[in-house]
């Protein structure tokens with residue numbers, strides 16, 4: 001059996017959600033109830049009506065026993081029994097209404113909370129996603145939100161009704177017999193002590209369970225995405241074991257929660273039963289001594305059992321729910337409390353954007369997290385980058401793998417913020433510009449384009465949702481993809497599968513070029529595909545790219561010398577620095593690194609040539 005623990009076998013403690021005080025959780029969660037206050041009032045009102053009808057039941061029982069059966073009033077038997085049935089009917093009728101309002105309220109609140117969470121999630125910086133497992137984030141949005149909501153709806157309603165029930169029952173009980181009421185209160189201190197123990201120890205248990213669920217989801221997500229690698233390496237058995245290890249963590253975590261409840265729940269129930277026993281004991285004596293009627297004792301026991309101990313038991317159940325919700329809320333609030341990328345920017349790019357791009361002494365390091373979860377810059381990846389791209393120019397970036405080419409271009413749409421220096425578009429510092437305005441003017445075509453699991457049409461229209469059919473077809477033709485799309489079984493309405501698995505790399509590339517053409521942004525970032533496509537396809541892609549680049553400022557991460565030759569400027573990047581710059585001819589004449597590279601470049605990619613020169 002393999003001892004290899006597998007990728008990311010442990011939950012990263014850096015991203016543990018710290019426990020939040022119960023008060024904060026309740027206060028923040030209640031905000032979601034505000035827009036539906038009338039529903040909340042409705043559900044509590046129905047619960048109270050149901051409770052009132054219920055409270056009549058012991059009283060009617062006493063009447064039936066003492067005033068009808070014991071007193072021998074035969075004629076009152078039917079009306080009293082009907083009254084009792086009527087009280088039950090009313091109780092359940094209000095209950096049904098309460099459940100219906102409650103369900104609607106619950107689903108509205110989940111919807112709002114989930115949408116708000118997703119909206120925040122989408123606006124978090126790319127670096128935030130770099131550090132998280134997708135499965136973990138999904139667990140927070142889908143499962144944790146449900147848990148939080150349970151606290152909110154069930155908690156508020158059941159909690160308030162249980163409390164009122166306890167108070168109401170105590171009033172009736174006191175009216176029947178103050179002595180017996182004091183007897184009924186004997187188990188109370190133990191009930192409170194039990195609740196305190198459970199509350200104070202619960203967070204750890206629930207956090208472990210939530211983290212285990214997240215870790216399992218993260219693994220599942222990763223493996224489903226990498227199913228081809230799993231199969232190609234024949235790692236099914238290995239993955240079975242990894243899955244079992246995480247599922248076992250979840251099993252253990254859930255069992256810990258259940259074990260605590262297995263002690264706590266029955267112990268609290270027993271204390272309630274003990275109370276009933278004590279009431280019967282002392283109450284029996286009172287009846288035997290003629291100080292209490294049998295019907296009164298029965299009514300007292302019903303109040304104590306149904307409206308005193310039972311709601312206390314429910315409060316304990318609620319406590320369990322509250323603790324689960326606290327753990328889940330901490331994970332949800334972690335996302336809601338993370339600062340979105342560039343909040344509060346007002347400025348927009350002055351239009352029409354000509355496409356002049358300037359980097360002034362830009363430095364960058366990817367953010368990392370230290371052991372206590374604080375963010376700080378890691379090792380420098382870009383050092384003192386300065387460049388100027390005139391409108392419409394093509395800038396080619398070449399350099400060994402890991403040199404920082406992708407990082408350099410990713411600063412332009414502000415996927416990451418420079419640690420020093422500034423970037424200007426048409427003389428405007430992009431740091432002060434709203435992200436929607438900035439990104440609307442930049443198109444990106446990446447090496448492995450991402451297609452959404454929809455139709456070809458939807459994927460192209462992603463570039464501009466309101467484009468007309470003619471514009472869509474024109475973009476597809478210009479991107480040389482109209483022909484192959486027309487040959488697909490459903491044409492533009494064919495589904496591309498997850499990440500576009502049903503299409504070849506060359507086809508995906510052209511669809512993403514069509515998307516960029518439709519977006520029609522003045523600045524283009526292009527990561528040339530390295531995947532080998534046949535010469536005919538390569539020519540089609542090249543043609544499409546030339547149409548796309550025409551009249552736009554383009555940053556091309558070039559992998560082929562043929563592309564670089566046509567560039568207005570070539571930037572040679574090594575270890576985060578621009579080491580040479582100029583046109584192809586200028587760089588050849590300078591007889592530096594680029595010239596050495598050009599000399600050995602044949603059919604291999606530029607990166608391979610760098611490697612052959614022994615350069616990193």
Ligand SMILES: Nc1ncnc2c1ncn2[C@@H]1O[C@H](COP(=O)(O)OP(=O)(O)OP(=O)(O)O)[C@@H](O)[C@H]1O
Nearest residue numbers: 130366381399400401402403404405406407408607
């Ligand atoms: N999201 C990230 N978080 C932390 N470090 C990163 C991240 N992305 C890249 N790096 C690191 O930054 C450095 C530059 O990476 P970058 O992807 O910019 O190189 P590149 O020149 O584009 O390489 P390639 O041609 O292989 O794509 C590398 O050392 C890489 O390990």
